[in-house]
Amino acid sequence: MSKRHSAKHKLDRRMGENIWGRPKSSVNRRSYGPGQHGQRRKGKLSDYGIQLRAKQKLKGYYGDVTEKQFKRTYFEASRMKGDTGQNLIGLLEQRLDMVVYRAKFAPTIWSARQIVSHGHIRVNGVKCNIASRRVFVGDVISLGDKAKEMALVIEAQGLAEREVPDYIAQDGTDKITFVRVPSLDEVPYPVKMEPNLVVEFYSR
Structure with missing residues (x-):
């Protein structure tokens, strides 16, 4: 079983979004990142950085499943017929x-x-x-x-x-x-998820 070792609210603050839509999320009070350097101006992310962020957000939303489990789910989605991003969301929602x-x-x-x-x-x-x-x-x-x-x-x-x-x-x-099995549009995410960027991340 995957266990989250860091504070759950830190993921919200690192992403700058209330990922689970919780009223008590710390990002509602402090929209900047955690730590002493959290308020510094953020530099522009590279394409790789954008893709990595999308993967971290999606993986974190599902309870921070292990990288091994998440990657295995992606490869299974890639072997299925149809859009890999949609397949990935469907498999994650079937947990x-x-x-x-x-x-x-x-x-x-x-x-x-x-x-x-x-x-x-x-x-x-x-x-x-x-x-x-x-x-x-x-x-x-x-x-x-x-x-x-x-x-x-x-x-x-x-x-x-x-x-x-x-x-x-x-x-x-x-x-x-x-x-x-739901499509991406049917899943009630509180924030925008971009599985297409996750596909690009693993396709590199």
Whole structure:
């Protein structure tokens, strides 16, 4: 399981954007980067720098998955038919931890990964504790009995800043069905994501 060793808000500040759309993000108060040199004027990024930044932002948004996992997902997307950038987004959105997050079973992607790894999620009625497991169209994801009473889950379901997207069908408050693999336009990112730049980064 990927673990974020640095402060989560630092990624927001480094990118200069509220990546997860959280009301408490520090970028809402300080739009400059972290550290003592954060307020210095930023130089113009090279093409490589722009592509690297796009990759870091996308990778960071999905809970800072490991570079090995992210690169493997990219190469799988590149072997599929169609647009590689769209395929990459589709594969990332099919991760179990992300589906749990989209279903509002958890307030953050990290807490979604945690409740999966602790065995609180069922896939088609079977307990699964692998956050990176792929969810396929028609799969039913549900909360375990203990999870239904967890404060974390109740908090997530009451969040007003995000809605359950159309490609996830709700069946009550504790069960959803993954309806289809979304396109980039369907994914409710709070900020602009540019998977085409990620493709250019790995194609160098």
